[in-house]
Amino acid sequence: MLTRKEFMKAGTLLGASLAAGFGFHGGTRARADVMRPPGALPEDEFLARCIRCARCGDACPNQCILPFTEETGSPFSLTPGAGQVRTPAIFPRRQACSLCVGSEGDELRCTAACPTGALQVIKKTPEAIQEKVSMGRAEVDPNLCYSFQGSSCGVCVQACPFERRALKAGLFERPEVDPEVCIGCGLCERACIRYPQAITIVPDMTRAT
Amino acid sequence: MKLAPKRRFPVWPFRRSVQLLVVVALFAFPVIARYNHYLAARQLDKQIERWEGSTQGLVLQVTDAALRVGIPDGESGVPTRRPRRAILERSRGFHGSPWSAEVGGVSLTDPLAATESACASWAAPWVLISGLLLPLALTVLLGRVFCGWICPMGLLFDLSAWVRSLLPKLLEIKPLDLRFSRGTKYLLLAVGLALALLTGDAVLNTFYPPAILGREAHSFVFALFDRAEDGMPGLALVGVTGGTAFLLLLMGLEVAVAPRFWCRTVCPGGALYSLLGRWRLVRVRRKRDVCIDCTICDKVCPQGELPMTDRTVSECDNCGECIDACPVRALGYRIAVTSKPMTGRPLPVATSATVATVAPLTPEGVSLAGAEPAELPEGGAS
Numbered sequence: 001m002l003t004r005k006e007f008m009k010a011g012t013l014l015g016a017s018l019a020a021g022f023g024f025h026g027g028t029r030a031r032a033d034v035m036r037p038p039g040a041l042p043e044d045e046f047l048a049r050c051i052r053c054a055r056c057g058d059a060c061p062n063q064c065i066l067p068f069t070e071e072t073g074s075p076f077s078l079t080p081g082a083g084q085v086r087t088p089a090i091f092p093r094r095q096a097c098s099l100c101v102g103s104e105g106d107e108l109r110c111t112a113a114c115p116t117g118a119l120q121v122i123k124k125t126p127e128a129i130q131e132k133v134s135m136g137r138a139e140v141d142p143n144l145c146y147s148f149q150g151s152s153c154g155v156c157v158q159a160c161p162f163e164r165r166a167l168k169a170g171l172f173e174r175p176e177v178d179p180e181v182c183i184g185c186g187l188c189e190r191a192c193i194r195y196p197q198a199i200t201i202v203p204d205m206t207r208a209t
Numbered sequence: 210m211k212l213a214p215k216r217r218f219p220v221w222p223f224r225r226s227v228q229l230l231v232v233v234a235l236f237a238f239p240v241i242a243r244y245n246h247y248l249a250a251r252q253l254d255k256q257i258e259r260w261e262g263s264t265q266g267l268v269l270q271v272t273d274a275a276l277r278v279g280i281p282d283g284e285s286g287v288p289t290r291r292p293r294r295a296i297l298e299r300s301r302g303f304h305g306s307p308w309s310a311e312v313g314g315v316s317l318t319d320p321l322a323a324t325e326s327a328c329a330s331w332a333a334p335w336v337l338i339s340g341l342l343l344p345l346a347l348t349v350l351l352g353r354v355f356c357g358w359i360c361p362m363g364l365l366f367d368l369s370a371w372v373r374s375l376l377p378k379l380l381e382i383k384p385l386d387l388r389f390s391r392g393t394k395y396l397l398l399a400v401g402l403a404l405a406l407l408t409g410d411a412v413l414n415t416f417y418p419p420a421i422l423g424r425e426a427h428s429f430v431f432a433l434f435d436r437a438e439d440g441m442p443g444l445a446l447v448g449v450t451g452g453t454a455f456l457l458l459l460m461g462l463e464v465a466v467a468p469r470f471w472c473r474t475v476c477p478g479g480a481l482y483s484l485l486g487r488w489r490l491v492r493v494r495r496k497r498d499v500c501i502d503c504t505i506c507d508k509v510c511p512q513g514e515l516p517m518t519d520r521t522v523s524e525c526d527n528c529g530e531c532i533d534a535c536p537v538r539a540l541g542y543r544i545a546v547t548s549k550p551m552t553g554r555p556l557p558v559a560t561s562a563t564v565a566t567v568a569p570l571t572p573e574g575v576s577l578a579g580a581e582p583a584e585l586p587e588g589g590a591s
Contacts, residue, residue: 048330058242058304117334
């Protein structure tokens with residue numbers, strides 16, 4: 001049985017460890033809208049399932065999945081909020097999702113590596129990717145885009161894996177996003193020659209497969 | 210005759226080999242991830258050439274050599290070409306950390322990770338359970354072996370214990386020896402899982418040392434390669450965060466304040482493994498008639514169990530330090546569901562002379578190699 005003294009000692013230790021745990025946990029800051037790997041569940045469910053093991057990041061042939069920390073988020077003005085520390089995130093400006101094009105395997109590799117189902121397995125076919133992947137939507141800022149400012153560029157349109165469907169080139173190579181087709185891989189943002197980027201991904205925090 | 214011939218197979222070399230292998234994997238897996246990345250992008254040879262003579266270049270070359278073992282050269286009919294497809298296929302099977310990893314294509318998830326994920330999400334999909342099968346089976350059969358044989362922090366805490374044992378000799382400092390109730394970790398496990406169930410937030414993984422160590426190793430290796438890609442190859446202390454400071458703090462506390470307090474008192478993973486391994490089939494058991502009641506085993510036990518009094522119920526991690534330390538080979542692994550002592554063929558002599566011979570072997574004198582065999586003069590009674 002516990003003696004009173006032992007109980008007090010244990011209680012102190014418990015309190016200290018819990019405080020340390022919450023410290024590492026990131027407190028109660030509001031959550032950031034951050035792009036998740038393909039196949040991710042809606043944010044609440046994703047955070048509950050994810051064990052922060054970094055297996056998806058290891059498996060990614062394009063090494064675009066990073067643990068979301070103050071450091072990795074800071075170049076993109078993103079700070080992890082409650083429960084988001086060390087969860088996998090994609091920062092397309094740094095490296096976008098290549099949808100495993102050109103790598104081996106029948107599934108998107110991060111989804112096949114996930115041990116908890118936080119990322120749902122997605123087959124590597126154009127149909128499955130179109131239907132099930134929803135990382136975000138591309139948005140064009142006409143004030144920044146060269147093609148809206150008297151030059152014609154079209155780099156983002158060339159980079160789009162669903163070229164002429166998700167991202168169409170209009171007059172003067174002006175990009176037009178079809179939000180029904182765009183899955184938010186971020187290759188257009190990665191390719192944009194403007195800084196700050198004229199085309200960016202708005203993460204889809206309600207994604208579901 | 211010799212009373213206690215040296216064990217032909219002491220436990221410690223096997224245990225240390227397994228632990229070292231885990232430490233190597235801890236750093237090798239993120240390296241393999243980067244290797245795979247460069248290979249997939251057909252940039253591997255370029256990077257090796259670019260980083261020639263630096264750590265990154267060497268590490269990539271070693272990884273390349275290791276992953277190519279057994280795969281014949283040649284691809285697409287060119288006999289000298291690197292077998293890219295086959296290596297990519299193989300290297301995919303090694304990734305992750307002690308928290309959850311794929312080793313040779315087999316998915317392994319820490320039961321604590323799986324339990325916490327299931328509690329927080331109120332779901333237990335097949336992918337979670339399939340990664341749990343092997344660790345769970347091992348724990349049920351062999352007990353808390355993760356703690357004693359696999360957990361990389363176990364090795365670091367053993368290092369702390371060694372440093373601690375040097376303090377009185379080298380610096381003439383007597384470190385504090387605080388002991389806490391070993392029941393605390395069960396309370397902590399229950400609180401953590403309850404929090405997960407109620408709030409959907411996973412808390413335990415934020416201070417579970419092997420999980421932290423895995424993240425720190427990943428972040429360190431990736432930061433090193435990122436630096437090299439930015440044109441600064443070579444070793445540097447980059448990517449480490451507060452997690453490393455936390456682990457160093459724990460090690461420092463174990464050295465100076467409370468030996469092995471983390472595994473004994475705090476670790477929620479240890480608590481879960483203890484519960485799961487309660488009815489393990491492989492146990493350390495004592496031969497009552499052989500034992501000379503010297504209590505060396507009680508003093509060396511890292512988990513604070515008492516093998517000499519047969520009180521090795523659920524905390525025992527089957528590390529075998531007591532087995533190696535026993536001067537008369539009274540302890541050994543046995544297939545059994547109980548830790549009660551067994552009868553054994555009594556050794557020839559168990560006299561005060563024997564006890565006098567082994568008594569100087571205080572725990573500080575017991576090396577990791579186990580106690581030196583105690584010898585009786587030739588011609589002892591048989």
